[in-house]
Amino acid sequence: MSSSLLISPHYKLLLKPHLNPTPTIEKFRPFHFCPPLNPKPLTPISSSLKPKPHALPFQSLEPYLLSQSKPILLGWLCSAISAFSLSKLVPKIGQFSSNLAHIELTTLRNEGPLLAALVAAKMVACYLQQAFLWEAALSAVFNLRVDVFGKVLERDLGFFEGGNGVSAGDIAYRVTAEAADVASTVFFLLNTIVPSTLRVSVMAMQMFAISPVLSLISAAVIPCMALVIAHLGERLRKISKKANLGIAALAAYLNEVLPAILFVKANNAELSERSRFQRLAHINLSNQLKKKKMKALIPQITQAIYLGALFIFCFGSLVVSSGSFDGSGMVSFITSLVLLIEPIQGIGQAYNELKQVEPAIERIYALGSYIPKVRQNPDAIPLDCVAGDVRFADVSFKYKDNTPLVLDRLNLHVRAGETVALVGPSGGGKTTLAKLLLRLYDPLSGYISIDNHNIQHIRLDSLRRHICLVSQDITLFSGTVAENIGYRDLMTHIDMERVELAGRLANADEFIRMLPEGYETNIGARGSILSGGQKQRLAIARAVYQDPSVLILDEATSALDSRSELLVRQALQRLTENRTVLVIAHRPETVMMADRVFHLNEGKLQELTRSFLMSSREDTSLSTGLVI
Numbered sequence: 001m002s003s004s005l006l007i008s009p010h011y012k013l014l015l016k017p018h019l020n021p022t023p024t025i026e027k028f029r030p031f032h033f034c035p036p037l038n039p040k041p042l043t044p045i046s047s048s049l050k051p052k053p054h055a056l057p058f059q060s061l062e063p064y065l066l067s068q069s070k071p072i073l074l075g076w077l078c079s080a081i082s083a084f085s086l087s088k089l090v091p092k093i094g095q096f097s098s099n100l101a102h103i104e105l106t107t108l109r110n111e112g113p114l115l116a117a118l119v120a121a122k123m124v125a126c127y128l129q130q131a132f133l134w135e136a137a138l139s140a141v142f143n144l145r146v147d148v149f150g151k152v153l154e155r156d157l158g159f160f161e162g163g164n165g166v167s168a169g170d171i172a173y174r175v176t177a178e179a180a181d182v183a184s185t186v187f188f189l190l191n192t193i194v195p196s197t198l199r200v201s202v203m204a205m206q207m208f209a210i211s212p213v214l215s216l217i218s219a220a221v222i223p224c225m226a227l228v229i230a231h232l233g234e235r236l237r238k239i240s241k242k243a244n245l246g247i248a249a250l251a252a253y254l255n256e257v258l259p260a261i262l263f264v265k266a267n268n269a270e271l272s273e274r275s276r277f278q279r280l281a282h283i284n285l286s287n288q289l290k291k292k293k294m295k296a297l298i299p300q301i302t303q304a305i306y307l308g309a310l311f312i313f314c315f316g317s318l319v320v321s322s323g324s325f326d327g328s329g330m331v332s333f334i335t336s337l338v339l340l341i342e343p344i345q346g347i348g349q350a351y352n353e354l355k356q357v358e359p360a361i362e363r364i365y366a367l368g369s370y371i372p373k374v375r376q377n378p379d380a381i382p383l384d385c386v387a388g389d390v391r392f393a394d395v396s397f398k399y400k401d402n403t404p405l406v407l408d409r410l411n412l413h414v415r416a417g418e419t420v421a422l423v424g425p426s427g428g429g430k431t432t433l434a435k436l437l438l439r440l441y442d443p444l445s446g447y448i449s450i451d452n453h454n455i456q457h458i459r460l461d462s463l464r465r466h467i468c469l470v471s472q473d474i475t476l477f478s479g480t481v482a483e484n485i486g487y488r489d490l491m492t493h494i495d496m497e498r499v500e501l502a503g504r505l506a507n508a509d510e511f512i513r514m515l516p517e518g519y520e521t522n523i524g525a526r527g528s529i530l531s532g533g534q535k536q537r538l539a540i541a542r543a544v545y546q547d548p549s550v551l552i553l554d555e556a557t558s559a560l561d562s563r564s565e566l567l568v569r570q571a572l573q574r575l576t577e578n579r580t581v582l583v584i585a586h587r588p589e590t591v592m593m594a595d596r597v598f599h600l601n602e603g604k605l606q607e608l609t610r611s612f613l614m615s616s617r618e619d620t621s622l623s624t625g626l627v628i
C-alpha cells in the first residue's frame with residue numbers, strides 16, 4: 001500500500017492561509033474529532049467530463065469555452081476593429097502607391113494623420129485581441145484541468161493499481177503538458193478562425209468591388225487548398241498521437257525512477273537507467289521529429305499551392321482584364337489578394353493544430369470518463385460518532401475475474417476498543433482486508449459493517465474520517481511539519497494546539513523543535529529531510545491528530561535502532577489506546593500487544609491461541625508470516 005504524492009506549489013499556496021495562528025483549546029480524548037460534515041465542494045464547470053456521443057474531440061471543450069464567452073467576444077470585437085482598420089488602410093495604400101510620383105504635401109498633411117490613426121488602431125486592436133483570447137484559452141484549460149484532476153482523485157484505487165492502471169507519470173503528463181498544448185491550440189483557433197474569416201471576407205469584398213470576375217477566378221484556389229490541408233491534417237493527427245504516447249512514456253519513466261534515486265545509486269544502476277532513459281527518449285525523438293517535419297511541411301505545401309495559383313491568376317488577369325480597371329484598382333486588388341495569403345494560411349494551420357491536439361484532448365477526457373466500481377449509495381448516511389465495532393461477514397474478494405480469491409468467505413468480528421493483530425505469509429491478503437474496510441474496493445460477496453451499519457450504506461467521506469490508516473510505506477508531502485500532521489484539516493483550518501499535542505504524544509515534538517523552523521519547517525519531497533524513525537513518528541502524530549475510532553496499522557517491516565524503536569513503540573501504544581485497532585503485524589512484540597491474533601493465509605482466517613503464541617514467541621518465523 002504505497003502512495004507518494006507531492007503537493008504542488010500552487011496547492012501549498014492555497015493551503016498556507018488555513019494554518020490557524022491562534023490555536024483553539026480542545027481536549028484530545030475521549031471525544032472523536034468530527035469536522036464539518038459537508039465541506040464546501042468545488043463547483044466544476046461541467047458536471048460530467050464525458051464527451052457527448054459522436055462529438056468530435058474539440059466539441060467536448062464546448063462548456064469550457066462557453067464559460068469564457070466574455071473574453072472571447074471582446075477578443076473577436078478587437079479583431080473586427082483590426083479588420084475594419086485594415087479595410088480602410090488598403091484603398092489608401094492603393095491610392096498612395098499609384099500616385100507616388102505626384103504626391104503633394106497637402107495630401108500628406110490631410111491623409112497622414114488618418115493613416116497613422118488607422119495603423120495605431122490596428123496595432124492596439126491586435127494586441128487586445130491576443131490578450132483577451134489568451135485569457136479565454138488559459139482560463140478554459142485551467143477549468144478543464146481542475147475538473148479532470150478532481151475526477152482522477154475520485155477514481156477507484158484499481159485505476160492506479162494493477163497492471164492495467166495508468167501510471168502517475170502519464171497522468172501528470174496529460175494534466176500538465178498535454179493540457180498546455182490544448183490551451184495553445186484553443187488560443188490559436190480563437191485567434192485565427194473568426195479574425196481570419198473576417199479578414200478574408202473584408203479582402204474578398206474589396207476584390208469583388210474592383211473586379212467580380214477576377215475575384216471568382218481567384219476563389220477557385222480555396223477548394224484545392226482545403227483538400228490538401230484536410231489530407232495532411234489527418235496524417236498529422238496520427239503522427240501526433242504517437243508522439244504524445246512516446247513523451248507520456250518518458251514522463252511515466254521519470255516519475256518512477258527519480259523517487260527511487262537512492263535505490264538506483266545504491267545498486268550502481270546509473271548506467272542501466274541512463275540506457276533505459278535513452279531508449280525511451282530515442283523513440284520520442286523520432287516521433288517528435290516526424291511531427292515537427294510534418295508541421296513544417298504543411299505551410300510550405302499550402303504556400304506553394306497558393307503562390308502557384310496566384311502566379312497563374314496574375315498572368316491570366318493581365319490577359320483577361322487589360323484595360324478593365326485602372327492602375328490604383330489593380331494595386332488595391334493585388335494588395336488585397338496578397339493580404340489574403342496570411343488569413344487563408346492561418347485557417348489551414350488552425351485546422352492542422354486542431355488535428356494535432358485531438359489525441360491530447362481524447363487522452364485528457366479519458367481520465368475523467370469512467371464508471372466507478374465503488375459508488376456511494378444515494379441514501380448513504382453520515383456517521384457522526386463511531387464506537388468502532390467492526391465486522392467482516394462472509395467476505396470474498398478478488399482483484400480480477402481471472403485471478404483466484406484473495407479473501408474467501410472470511411468472517412471476523414472486532415469489538416469496539418479491541419486490538420486485533422493479523423499475521424500470515426506475504427500475499428496472504430492482510431492489506432487487502434484493510435483496503436476493503438476503507439471501501440477502496442467492494443467485496444464480491446458478504447458485507448463489512450461498522451457499529452452494525454453496512455459500510456456500503458455509510459457516506460464515503462464519513463467512513464474514511466472515522467478510519468485511519470497508518471501504512472508501512474509512510475506518505476509525507478512536501479510542506480511543513482504542521483501541514484503534514486494536520487493533513488485532514490488542510491481545507492478547513494489546522495489547529496496548532498492539536499498539532500503540537502499530537503507531536504508530543506507521538507514522541508515527535510523533541511526532534512520537530514530541533515528543526516530550523518520547528519513545526520513550520522518544510523520537510524522536502526516525501527519528507528526527504530527526515531530519518532526513517534522520524535517519518536514513522538510523524539505518521540503516528542498525523543493519526544493522533546485525526547483521532548479516529550478505528551485504526552488500521554500496517555506495521556513497518558524495516559528495523560530501527562533501539563532508541564528510535566522504543567520511541568515509535570511508545571508512540572504506537574499511546575495511539576492505539578481506547579480505539580479499535582486492526583494491526584498488520586510483522587513483529588512478535590506487536591503480536592503480544594494484541595487482544596487477539598489471527599492468521600490469514602490464502603484468504604482464510606484462523607484465530608491463534610495465546611498458548612500457541614507464547615510457545616512461538618521466540619520463533620522468528622512469526623515475522624515472516626510462516627506461523628503454523
Ligand SMILES: Nc1ncnc2c1ncn2[C@@H]1O[C@H](COP(=O)(O)OP(=O)(O)OP(=O)(O)O)[C@@H](O)[C@H]1O
Pocket residue numbers: 158161162163399400406424425426427428429430431432433
Ligand atoms: N491491485 C492489485 N491488483 C491485483 N492483485 C493484487 C493487487 N494488490 C494485491 N494483489 C494480490 O492480492 C494478494 C494479496 O495481497 P495483499 O497486499 O493483500 O497481501 P499482504 O498479506 O498484505 O502481503 P504483505 O504482507 O506482503 O504486505 C497478492 O497475491 C497480491 O499479488
